Amino acid sequence: MASKKSTNITRHDGAVTRSDRARVLGQRGCLIWLTGLSGSGKSTIAFELERRLTDDGFAAYVLDGDNIRHGLNGNLGFSDADRAENIRRIAEVGKLFVDAGIITITAFISPFRTxxxxxRKLLAQGEFFEVWINTALDVCEERDPKGLYKKARAGEISDFTGIDSPYEAPLSPDCVIDGNSGTPKQAAEQIFKLIDGRGLLSAPSNEN
Amino acid sequence: MASKKSTNITRHDGAVTRSDRARVLGQRGCLIWLTGLSGSGKSTIAFELERRLTDDGFAAYVLDGDNIRHGLNGNLGFSDADRAENIRRIAEVGKLFVDAGIITITAFISPFRTxxxxxRKLLAQGEFFEVWINTALDVCEERDPKGLYKKARAGEISDFTGIDSPYEAPLSPDCVIDGNSGTPKQAAEQIFKLIDGRGLLSAPSNEN
Known part of the structure; x- marks a missing residue:
């Protein structure tokens, strides 16, 4: 049966606020938006960070191709309009997760600045972190974990980011990860420190 | 700065599991799907339940027209296809929230069984609760909180559920709320007890 988890919680009336959620979770929600080429290491770093946060008792969740493309966005293709709608829906879901107080990490190439x-505009100031996984194209192509670069070079895939479709590097990212050297663990630690430094990993003390 | 929230947490490798999340949150995620006529009391009960759970230290979140129709589903209209897509996206987002371990409550008329x-099919057994807010049409129409029944009767709105569009009552709901009498607080308590009875409001003890 349910046990009241906090003894310092009192009854409230009215809608649950962001601060209520922050007190329950001991954290503030935010959207950590990873962007970078295919093979740059986005997913690996995202799951490393999710692991790091969870091990420390925080509520974190990764939105990536696996849980989005096969579900919510399963009815989208790869036309320009569908690619934009893909990112729009991910951002809107991210906003809901942040509203729920979750530290949310997205791992999508998301090549276009617009x-x-x-x-970013969907979220409030201080809730959105653009993190550029800056891995050189030749490094990504050398890794080619899914064999996609090979297919793109052979002309079997078109509009592939970095080959025949542009990647628009972030102009003022909140964080840049050197994806050429360094481990995913180090990258996750760098992002962990970023959001910790912004006070997101503790409950609010004096507000309603 | 971040404080490690649990002292009995050890370092893990690999993907974060449902059980990891349940341990961090002290609960299991589930999707509580409220269905009923306009004016039946869905939203009021949803927010009452969210308040109840939050006050007890649980992570709960309501998906309703306000945060869905203006955001994720802002590009959908009211055609048959768009109504179905509306519910499909809500269910997919609910599934992501449940995967993240959140007690998720949806408050939409959702008139069609299909x-x-x-x-329900998107979620695992024991994770989905269909809750029928069973309020008589004449009671809903008497309340008419948004003046929609009046407009529907005047022919200013078409395809309005209960007037000129059917409401397909649940055949085997997990819970039926008597929306004619009883308070929203009592309804929320009934649902709280339902999920508590299923063991969702405590962390798993012996599993990985």
Whole structure:
């Protein structure tokens, strides 16, 4: 049966506020938006960070191709309009997760500035972190974990970011990860410190 | 700065599991799907339940028209196809929230069995609760909080559920709320007890 988890919680009336959620979770929600080429390490770093946060008792969740493309965005293709709608929906879901107080990490190439800027605009100041996983194209192509670069070079895939479709590097990211050297663990630690430094990993003390 | 919230947490490798999240949150995620006529009391009960759970230290979140129709589903209209897509996206987002460990409450009329059944199929056994807010049409129409029944009767709105569009009552709901009598607080308590009875409001003890 349910046990009241906090003894210092009192009854409230009215809608649950962001601060109520922050007190329950001991954290503030935010959207950590990873962007970078295919093979740059986004997903690996996202799951490393999710692991790091969870191990420390924080509520974190990764939105990535696996849980989005097969579900919510399963009815989208790869036309320009569908790619934009793909990112729009991810950003809107991210906003709901942040509202719920979750530290949310997205791992999508998201090559276009206009889409990333639209995502940022959905969130409040201090809730959105654009993190550029800056891995050189030749490093990504050398890794080629899914064999996609090979297919793109062979012309079997078109509009592939970095090959025949542009990647628009962030102009003023909140954080840049050197994806050429360094481990995913180090990258996750760098992002962990960023959001910790902004006070997101503790409950608010004196507000309603 | 971040404080490690639990002292009995050890370092893990690999992907974060449902059980990891349940341990961090002290609960299991589930999707509580409220269905009923306009004016039946869905939203009021949803927010009452969210308040109740939050006051007890649980992580709960309501998906309703306000945060869905203006955001994620802002590009949908009211055609048959768009109504179905509306419910599909809500169910997919609910699934992501449940995966993240959140007690998630949806408050939409969702008049068609086929849409609600599709939502149920997305979730695992024991994670989805269809809750019928069973309020008589004349009671809803008497309340008419948004003046919609009046407009529907005047022919200013078409395809309005209960007037010129059917409401397909649940055939085997997990819970039926008597919306004619009883308070929203009592309704929320009934649902709270339902999920508590299923063991969702405590952390798993012996599993990985």
């Amino acid at each position: 889409d990333r800027d639209a995502a | 849409d609600r059944d599709a939502a």
